[in-house]
Amino acid sequence: MTSLSGASGSLSLNLRIWRQDNPGEPGAYRSFRLERVGADLSLLEALDQLNEQLIATGERPVHFEHDCREGICGSCGFLVNGQAHGPRAATSVCQLYLRQFADGATLTLEPWRSRAFPPIQDLVVERSALDRLIAAGGYCSVNTGQAPDGNAMLIGQEQAASAFATATCIGCGACVASCRNASASLFVAAKLAHLGQLPQGQPERRRRARAMQQQMTAEGFGSCSSNLECEAVCPKQISADWISWMHREAR
Amino acid sequence: MIEHCGISRDAGGLRSGLEELAALAGRFHAEVRVPGTAEGPNPELEKALRVADFFGLAQLMLRDALAREESCGAHFREEHQSAEGEARRDDANFAHIAAWEHRGDGAEPLRHAEPLRFTTLQPSTRSYR
Amino acid sequence: MSSLPDPQLPAGPIAEAWRRSREALPLISPLRKRNLTLLVVGTGLAGASAAATLAEQGYRVRVLSFHDSPRRAHSVAAQGGINAARAQAVDGDSVSRLFADTLRGGDFRAREAGCQRLAEISSAIIDQCVAQGVPFAREYGGTLATRSFGGALVSRTFYARGQTGQQLLYGAYQALMRQVAAGRVELLCRREVLELITVDGVARGVVCRDLLSGALEVHTAQAVLLATGGYSNVYFLSTNALKSNASAIWQAHRQGALFANPCFTQIHPTCIPSGDAYQCKLTLMSESLRNDGRIWLPASAGDERAPAAIPEDERDYFLERLYPAYGNMAPRDVASRRARELCNAGHGVGPGGRSVYLDLRDAIAREGRQVIEARYGNLLEMYERISGDDPTDTPMRIYPAPHYTMGGLWVDYPLMSSIPGLFVLGEANFSEHGANRLGASALMQGLADGYFIAPATVTAWLSGHPTPTIADDAPACREALERARSRIGALFQGGGTLPVDAFHRQL
Numbered sequence: 001m002t003s004l005s006g007a008s009g010s011l012s013l014n015l016r017i018w019r020q021d022n023p024g025e026p027g028a029y030r031s032f033r034l035e036r037v038g039a040d041l042s043l044l045e046a047l048d049q050l051n052e053q054l055i056a057t058g059e060r061p062v063h064f065e066h067d068c069r070e071g072i073c074g075s076c077g078f079l080v081n082g083q084a085h086g087p088r089a090a091t092s093v094c095q096l097y098l099r100q101f102a103d104g105a106t107l108t109l110e111p112w113r114s115r116a117f118p119p120i121q122d123l124v125v126e127r128s129a130l131d132r133l134i135a136a137g138g139y140c141s142v143n144t145g146q147a148p149d150g151n152a153m154l155i156g157q158e159q160a161a162s163a164f165a166t167a168t169c170i171g172c173g174a175c176v177a178s179c180r181n182a183s184a185s186l187f188v189a190a191k192l193a194h195l196g197q198l199p200q201g202q203p204e205r206r207r208r209a210r211a212m213q214q215q216m217t218a219e220g221f222g223s224c225s226s227n228l229e230c231e232a233v234c235p236k237q238i239s240a241d242w243i244s245w246m247h248r249e250a251r
Numbered sequence: 252m253i254e255h256c257g258i259s260r261d262a263g264g265l266r267s268g269l270e271e272l273a274a275l276a277g278r279f280h281a282e283v284r285v286p287g288t289a290e291g292p293n294p295e296l297e298k299a300l301r302v303a304d305f306f307g308l309a310q311l312m313l314r315d316a317l318a319r320e321e322s323c324g325a326h327f328r329e330e331h332q333s334a335e336g337e338a339r340r341d342d343a344n345f346a347h348i349a350a351w352e353h354r355g356d357g358a359e360p361l362r363h364a365e366p367l368r369f370t371t372l373q374p375s376t377r378s379y380r
Numbered sequence: 381m382s383s384l385p386d387p388q389l390p391a392g393p394i395a396e397a398w399r400r401s402r403e404a405l406p407l408i409s410p411l412r413k414r415n416l417t418l419l420v421v422g423t424g425l426a427g428a429s430a431a432a433t434l435a436e437q438g439y440r441v442r443v444l445s446f447h448d449s450p451r452r453a454h455s456v457a458a459q460g461g462i463n464a465a466r467a468q469a470v471d472g473d474s475v476s477r478l479f480a481d482t483l484r485g486g487d488f489r490a491r492e493a494g495c496q497r498l499a500e501i502s503s504a505i506i507d508q509c510v511a512q513g514v515p516f517a518r519e520y521g522g523t524l525a526t527r528s529f530g531g532a533l534v535s536r537t538f539y540a541r542g543q544t545g546q547q548l549l550y551g552a553y554q555a556l557m558r559q560v561a562a563g564r565v566e567l568l569c570r571r572e573v574l575e576l577i578t579v580d581g582v583a584r585g586v587v588c589r590d591l592l593s594g595a596l597e598v599h600t601a602q603a604v605l606l607a608t609g610g611y612s613n614v615y616f617l618s619t620n621a622l623k624s625n626a627s628a629i630w631q632a633h634r635q636g637a638l639f640a641n642p643c644f645t646q647i648h649p650t651c652i653p654s655g656d657a658y659q660c661k662l663t664l665m666s667e668s669l670r671n672d673g674r675i676w677l678p679a680s681a682g683d684e685r686a687p688a689a690i691p692e693d694e695r696d697y698f699l700e701r702l703y704p705a706y707g708n709m710a711p712r713d714v715a716s717r718r719a720r721e722l723c724n725a726g727h728g729v730g731p732g733g734r735s736v737y738l739d740l741r742d743a744i745a746r747e748g749r750q751v752i753e754a755r756y757g758n759l760l761e762m763y764e765r766i767s768g769d770d771p772t773d774t775p776m777r778i779y780p781a782p783h784y785t786m787g788g789l790w791v792d793y794p795l796m797s798s799i800p801g802l803f804v805l806g807e808a809n810f811s812e813h814g815a816n817r818l819g820a821s822a823l824m825q826g827l828a829d830g831y832f833i834a835p836a837t838v839t840a841w842l843s844g845h846p847t848p849t850i851a852d853d854a855p856a857c858r859e860a861l862e863r864a865r866s867r868i869g870a871l872f873q874g875g876g877t878l879p880v881d882a883f884h885r886q887l
C-alpha cells in the first residue's frame with residue numbers, strides 16, 4: 001500500500017497565483033515555489049503551507065475560500081491551469097491531491113471570472129447571486145407544520161434517485177466560471193430538475209421555472225450556448241441534459 | 252487535547268493538560284503573528300480570534316473531565332472501569348448535568364449540578380455484548 | 381448567579397408532555413410579531429429551520445452567518461442520515477424505543493423529558509422535509525427507505541445516499557431563502573459574531589465583524605438565538621469544517637451563560653487517518669458503512685503484511701468478538717476505545733500503527749460489487765480520492781477522530797440559556813444526547829429545535845417579557861463593541877512570529 005503515509009514522497013511546485021488586494025485595484029500574478037511538499041497533501045493544504053511561509057516573511061497570505069475540505073460545502077473554487085477545480089473530474093479543488101501533479105509542475109491559480117461574481121480578494125469572489133437565484137423560486141412553498149405524511153405520496157425509487165442526483169449541486173459556481181457566457185444554466189436547471197421531478201414540486205413548477213430564469217438574466221449571468229464545459233467541471237457531475245429540459249420547462 | 256482529553260482520560264493526564272494549556276495560551280498571546288490589520292478581509296485574524304477562544308474552552312473541558320469522577324458514555328476515565336475494561340458509571344454521585352459558571356478570566360469557574368431524575372426508565376448499565 | 385436556574389421541566393408523565401406544554405404556551409398576536417426583531421446566528425439545520433419558521437410566523441428575523449452563503453453551514457457535511465420513530469417497520473420501532481435508545485445511548489446523563497420530546501417530534505421532521513422536496517431514498521414501492529445506525533437494533537434512519545445533511549440543509553436553506561424573498565428575513569452573510577450584548581441581564585443583541593470590510597457592527601433585537609454548531613475544532617484534527625468554532629457560545633459563556641458538560645465530546649471511529657503534519661482535518665466516513673463493513677486488526681501485534689496476505693484465522697474481528705449482540709454496530713465510543721486499545725497494544729495498521737481495517741470484502745461477496753457501490757457510492761469515491769486506494773479491493777483504513785460535542789451552553793426545557801432572552805439551538809446547546817450521541821440523532825435534534833421547539837418557546841418567552849428596543853449606541857452596546865475591539869487589538873500587539881495554526885496544532 002502506498003498512500004497516506006507520505007510514503008508516496010514529496011514534490012516541488014511552482015505556483016503562479018492571482019493576487020489582488022481589493023476589487024478597486026488591478027491584480028497580477030505572483031510566482032511562488034513550494035519545495036518538497038508531501039504528495040499526500042491536498043492542494044489547499046499546500047496553500048496553507050505557503051501561507052505559513054508568507055506570514056513568516058511578513059507578506060499577506062493568499063486568500064482563498066474553503067471550509068469543509070471534503071467536497072460538500074461548495075466554498076472552495078478557483079481555476080487551476082484554466083480549469084475550474086483543476087484537472088480531476090468530479091472533484092472540487094479541496095479534494096485535489098498533490099500526487100495528481102508531476103514534480104516541478106507549474107500551477108496557475110486564478111479566481112472565477114464572471115460579471116455576476118464580483119471579485120473580493122485574490123482567489124475569492126462574491127457568489128451571493130446564486131442565493132438570489134434560489135430566493136427567486138428554488139423552493140416548495142410549505143410552512144412548518146403544514147406537511148402531510150411523508151409516505152402519503154409514493155415516489156418511485158428511481159425517481160427519488162434522479163431527483164437526488166440533481167439536488168446534489170453544492171453551489172460552488174464552477175459551471176458559471178467555466179462557461180464562455182458565464183451562464184448559470186446548469187445551476188438553475190439542477191434546482192428546477194430536483195423539484196420538478198418530485199410530486200411536491202409540481203404546484204409551483206411553471207412559476208419556479210420562469211422566475212429563476214428571469215432572475216438569472218437580472219443577475220447578469222449569460223445564456224447557454226451548449227458548450228457543455230459546465231458539465232465537465234461540475235464536481236457533482238450534474239448532467240447538462242437538464243439544461244435542454246429546462247428550456248422546455250419555461251415554455 | 253486529543254492526548255489528554257480524547258478517547259480516554261485520567262486525572263494525571265488531565266492535570267498535565269491543564270498545565271500545558273496554560274503555558275500554550277500564554278505563549279499564544281506573546282508569540283503569535285497576525286498579519287495585516289483589522290480593516291478589510293483578514294482570514295488569519297478570524298482564525299486567531301477562534302483559536303484564542305478555544306484555549307478558554309479547552310480549559311473548561313479539562314476541568315469538567317477532571318471533576319467527573321466516573322466513566323459514562325463517551326467520557327471514559329481510566330480510573331473508573333470494570334475488570335473487562337468497560338465503563339463504570341457512578342449514579343450515586345454523578346447522575347447530574349454539570350453546568351459551569353464563568354467568574355472572570357483567571358478565576359476558578361463554579362460547577363453547578365442539575366440532578367437528573369428518571370421516572371420511566373431506570374438507569375441500567377449499557378451493554379452491547 | 382450562584383444557583384442554577386429552574387430547568388422548567390414539564391409536570392406530569394413525560395409521554396405527551398411536550399404536546400401538553402406546547403398547547404399551554406402563551407401566544408402573541410401576528411400584529412405584534414411584526415414589530416419584534418429576532419436575531420438568529422447560524423444557518424445550519426438548527427438556525428436555518430428556526431429562522432424560516434419564525435419568519436413564517438410573522439417575526440422580523442435577522443440572520444447572521446460567517447459563511448458567504450447559508451448553504452455552506454457545516455450541517456451540509458452530515459452523511460449518514462436522520463433518525464425518526466415512524467412505527468411502521470416490521471421491526472417494531474416506536475416512539476418509546478427511540479426515547480429509550482436516546483436515553484440509554486446517552487448513558488443516563490440527559491433529561492428524560494427532552495429525550496421523550498425529541499422522539500415524539502421526530503416523525504413530523506421527516507414529513508416537513510419531504511414536503512420541502514428533500515429527496516430521501518425510497519423503497520421500490522415508493523415508501524421512505526430506512527437503514528440502521530450504530531447503537532440501535534432497529535432500522536429507523538432516513539437518508540439521502542451519503543448526503544443526508546446536505547439535502548436536509550438545502551431544504552431548510554430553501555425555506556429560509558423563500559422568507560428572504562418575502563422580505564421577512566434579512567440575511568447578513570460573512571458576519572462573525574464576537575460578543576453578546578446584554579441589558580439588565582437579558583440578551584438583546586450581538587456584536588459582529590463584517591468579514592469583508594472588517595467593520596464591527598451592533599445588531600439589537602428582542603431575543604437572540606444561537607445556532608452556531610459544535611466545538612470539536614478545539615482539537616486541531618477533527619471532522620469539523622475548518623472554520624467551525626466556538627466563539628459565539630464561548631463569549632456568551634463569558635457573559636454569564638452556563639456551559640454544560642463541556643467534557644462530553646464524541647470521537648467517531650470511522651475517519652480517514654492522517655498522514656502529513658500539514659494535514660488540517662480528518663474526513664469522516666459515515667458509520668453506515670459499518671452496516672456492511674467488518675472491522676478487524678491482525679490478531680498478532682506487529683503484523684506488517686498487506687491485508688490480503690493475512691488469512692482469515694489470523695484476523696481479529698474485535699468488535700464482533702467483544703460485542704456479539706451489536707458487533708460492528710457497537711456505539712461510537714465503544715468502537716473508538718476498543719480500536720485505540722488494540723492500536724496501543726501494537727495491533728494497529730497504517731502509518732504509526734494508528735488505524736484499523738474496515739473491510740467490505742464479505743459484503744461484496746454476498747451482495748455484489750454493484751449493490752455496495754450503489755449504496756455507498758460517494759463515500760467510496762471520497763476514500764479513494766484521499767487515500768489513493770480503491771476500497772472495494774483493499775480494506776479501508778480508518779481512525780477515530782473528534783466529531784461531535786454533546787456539551788454546550790446549558791439550556792432549560794424551552795431551550796433558553798441561563799441568560800434570559802438567549803436561546804441556544806442545535807449542537808451549540810448541550811441537550812438530549814447526554815454523555816454520548818447516537819448516530820443520526822444530531823440532525824434530528826437540530827431540526828426539532830429549529831422547526832418545532834424554539835418557534836413555540838421563543839414566542840412564549842416574548843409574550844411574558846418586556847421587549848424594549850435598544851438603541852445601537854446604548855451603553856451596553858458600546859461596552860460590547862469595546863470588548864470586541866480590545867480583543868482584536870490584543871492579537872495584533874504580540875509582535876510574535878508564529879502563525880495561528882502553529883498553536884492550534886499543539887492544542
Ligand SMILES: Cc1cc2nc3c(=O)[nH]c(=O)nc-3n(C[C@H](O)[C@H](O)[C@H](O)COP(=O)(O)OP(=O)(O)OC[C@H]3O[C@@H](n4cnc5c(N)ncnc54)[C@H](O)[C@@H]3O)c2cc1C
Nearest residue numbers: 422423424425426455458460461573609806807820822823
Ligand atoms: C462530517 C460529519 C458528519 C455528520 N454526520 C451526521 C449524520 O449522519 N447524522 C447526524 O444526525 N449528525 C451528523 N453529524 C452531526 C451534525 O451534522 C451536526 O451536529 C449538526 O449538523 C449541527 O447543526 P447546527 O445547525 O447545530 O450547526 P452547523 O451546521 O455547524 O451550523 C453552524 C452555523 O453557525 C454559523 N456560525 C458559527 N459560529 C458563528 C459566529 N461566531 N458568527 C456567525 N455565525 C456563526 C455558521 O456560519 C453556520 O451557519 C455529522 C457531523 C459531521 C462533522
Ligand code: FES
Nearest residue numbers: 067069074076094
Ligand atoms: S472546502 Fe468545502 S467543498 Fe471544498
